[in-house]
Amino acid sequence: MAGSIHAHVVEGTRIRVDVESDQGATLALVGNLTDLEPTVQSGGVLQHNPALLSNMWAFAKTWHEANATSHAEALEISDPKEQKAALKQWEERRKAAHKRAEAYAKVAQWIADVADDVSPYQPKNSWCSSCFFQTEHRKSNRPAGQLPVYVCQGCGTPTLPCVAPRCDNMAVRERGAIRVPQYCAEHRHDISGFEKAHARIGELHDYEDFLRYVKPNLTKTSRLVAVGVASLSAAAPLALLAAPAIGGAIGSLGIFGGFSGAAATSHGLALLGGGSLAAGGLGVAGGTTVVTAVGAAVGGTLGASVSNAYLREDRSFRIELLRPGTGGVPVLVANGFLTEGDDDRWGGWRTIVDARYPDSPVYRVRWGAKELRDFGAFGGGLVARAGGAFTTQGAAAIATKAGARLLGQAIAPALVAGDLVRNPWHVAKNRADKTGVILGDLIARTDSESYVLIGHSLGARLMVVAAEVLGTKPGGPRIQEAHLLGTAIGASSNWDALTAAVDEGVYGYHSVNDSVLKLVYRTVQAGQPAAGCVGFRPASPKLVNVDVSDSVKTHFDYQDNVQLA
Numbered sequence: 001m002a003g004s005i006h007a008h009v010v011e012g013t014r015i016r017v018d019v020e021s022d023q024g025a026t027l028a029l030v031g032n033l034t035d036l037e038p039t040v041q042s043g044g045v046l047q048h049n050p051a052l053l054s055n056m057w058a059f060a061k062t063w064h065e066a067n068a069t070s071h072a073e074a075l076e077i078s079d080p081k082e083q084k085a086a087l088k089q090w091e092e093r094r095k096a097a098h099k100r101a102e103a104y105a106k107v108a109q110w111i112a113d114v115a116d117d118v119s120p121y122q123p124k125n126s127w128c129s130s131c132f133f134q135t136e137h138r139k140s141n142r143p144a145g146q147l148p149v150y151v152c153q154g155c156g157t158p159t160l161p162c163v164a165p166r167c168d169n170m171a172v173r174e175r176g177a178i179r180v181p182q183y184c185a186e187h188r189h190d191i192s193g194f195e196k197a198h199a200r201i202g203e204l205h206d207y208e209d210f211l212r213y214v215k216p217n218l219t220k221t222s223r224l225v226a227v228g229v230a231s232l233s234a235a236a237p238l239a240l241l242a243a244p245a246i247g248g249a250i251g252s253l254g255i256f257g258g259f260s261g262a263a264a265t266s267h268g269l270a271l272l273g274g275g276s277l278a279a280g281g282l283g284v285a286g287g288t289t290v291v292t293a294v295g296a297a298v299g300g301t302l303g304a305s306v307s308n309a310y311l312r313e314d315r316s317f318r319i320e321l322l323r324p325g326t327g328g329v330p331v332l333v334a335n336g337f338l339t340e341g342d343d344d345r346w347g348g349w350r351t352i353v354d355a356r357y358p359d360s361p362v363y364r365v366r367w368g369a370k371e372l373r374d375f376g377a378f379g380g381g382l383v384a385r386a387g388g389a390f391t392t393q394g395a396a397a398i399a400t401k402a403g404a405r406l407l408g409q410a411i412a413p414a415l416v417a418g419d420l421v422r423n424p425w426h427v428a429k430n431r432a433d434k435t436g437v438i439l440g441d442l443i444a445r446t447d448s449e450s451y452v453l454i455g456h457s458l459g460a461r462l463m464v465v466a467a468e469v470l471g472t473k474p475g476g477p478r479i480q481e482a483h484l485l486g487t488a489i490g491a492s493s494n495w496d497a498l499t500a501a502v503d504e505g506v507y508g509y510h511s512v513n514d515s516v517l518k519l520v521y522r523t524v525q526a527g528q529p530a531a532g533c534v535g536f537r538p539a540s541p542k543l544v545n546v547d548v549s550d551s552v553k554t555h556f557d558y559q560d561n562v563q564l565a
Contacts, residue, residue: 005105007060017060025116049156052111059104066097110175114140114149114158127169127194129185131155186215197304201445205321307441310434316369325361334365336457348559356564368431374424425524432458436465450480460487471501482506485558486532499542507565508536509546516555
């Protein structure tokens with residue numbers, strides 16, 4: 001018999017999702033839209049599989065998102081161009097939600113089909129390529145003629161032995177027929193090593209040893225597509241698919257339900273509102289909802305997987321020690337739009353950092369070279385065609401209000417109304433979010449008790465994400481202070497996750513004269529103001545807005561004209 005899965009709304013705000021395996025086992029879950037975990041309404045053997053429960057709940061939430069999303073807010077926008085852009089974004093979000101729901105449904109059905117009849121005899125005890133723990137794997141009694149399928153008894157993922165010679169690890173078992181070799185996470189380079197996924201790195205500049213792979217990548221000659229990746233690739237960033245067997249898991253650890261490893265998806269992707277993945281962000285609250293959910297896992301197995309996947313996308317990422325310091329709290333700096341490629345090794349930070357933290361070791365986070373270059377070239381090309389000059393150092397053409405307005409008008413149809421997954425602005429913004437995840441995970445593995453984060457533009461955005469990730473890590477390093485200059489992030493949000501990570505204060509330096517943020521950012525974000533232009537909203541005792549409008553006249557004046565609080 002063929003299995004089935006479906007969801008429907010019950011009692012107004014509650015959702016029920018049912019699955020039936022191809023051998024007749026059933027499971028029904030119910031819960032509110034806001035619930036991190038559903039309640040098992042009925043079920044037998046299937047209810048003990050964490051990956052199945054998570055994918056079912058992820059399907060239910062994304063199914064509801066796809067069918068309940070409304071474009072009423074977009075219709076209220078009076079400006080025709082902004083309304084058109086907002087409607088385009090709504091349509092992209094709706095389509096992306098449908099794709100995610102379909103992908104989760106397929107993965108949940110596959111897990112249900114293999115998990116309802118497993119043998120307790122002759123289990124394999126091996127590393128699992130989904131949860132990255134050493135667990136017991138039991139063989140599923142599948143119809144004759146099918147390749148073997150095991151089920152990890154830790155996370156519930158379908159697995160099978162890695163085909164690499166003399167490898168005892170278990171690979172993720174794809175749904176259906178297998179057409180390419182199946183390798184474990186070490187031989188796929190999903191992680192640098194199973195044992196290293198739990199490791200610490202000491203000082204931050206030792207991160208390269210932690211990221212060095214222990215096994216060769218055997219997938220270079222194989223076209224390997226993980227379960228769920230093909231269906232989700234148009235809707236979600238690669239690293240959110242880092243635990244392939246469960247369709248893009250980002251995990252449920254500790255405070256998110258107690259599962260082991262990358263066993264659950266609903267606490268991350270399924271919690272996203274408004275289809276924000278398709279809009280190039282990681283969440284609805286300034287691009288950080290997902291990484292806040294994954295925060296409890298930084299410094300552990302899931303954090304290693306997510307960070308590794310991001311790093312495979314961004315070969316330019318590195319952390320450079322600018323000076324060793326003499327005992328102060330370590331300082332990390334990051335540049336952003338049109339300044340990351342600056343030839344100055346310090347990226348323009350030396351004077352402003354020396355004045356405030358003269359004794360601290362200082363690190364510069366290098367990131368997103370391709371994404372920032374593509375966006376810079378895109379904007380520069382528009383201005384050049386309009387007869388303006390465009391340079392990284394001065395960015396004179398868009399430093400003025402007229403220049404920024406010209407760029408904003410040109411960007412409006414090209415970036416907002418275009419494919420949000422691929423357009424240069426949203427790709428660069430998404431890269432900043434991803435880099436924040438990498439940085440948060442690496443910081444969580446160090447021995448330092450605290451750090452100071454400083455960033456400009458999209459570099460400030462990535463520092464927000466890094467802080468929010470660390471804020472959900474129990475017992476991890478703290479952020480002493482964060483200085484965010486001209487932050488390219490939405491002004492209004494719930495900033496509790498940001499301030500929770502910081503001991504002394506978050507300082508947001510903003511200028512009403514910042515034409516790039518006032519005109520370009522607002523245009524590409526369909527009218528949303530940037531925190532770097534109007535300040536963070538709402539402010540709080542720990543989140544302090546610093547108005548530097550008197551001294552900062554353009555988006556590129558902050559480092560030379562701001563004194564850190």
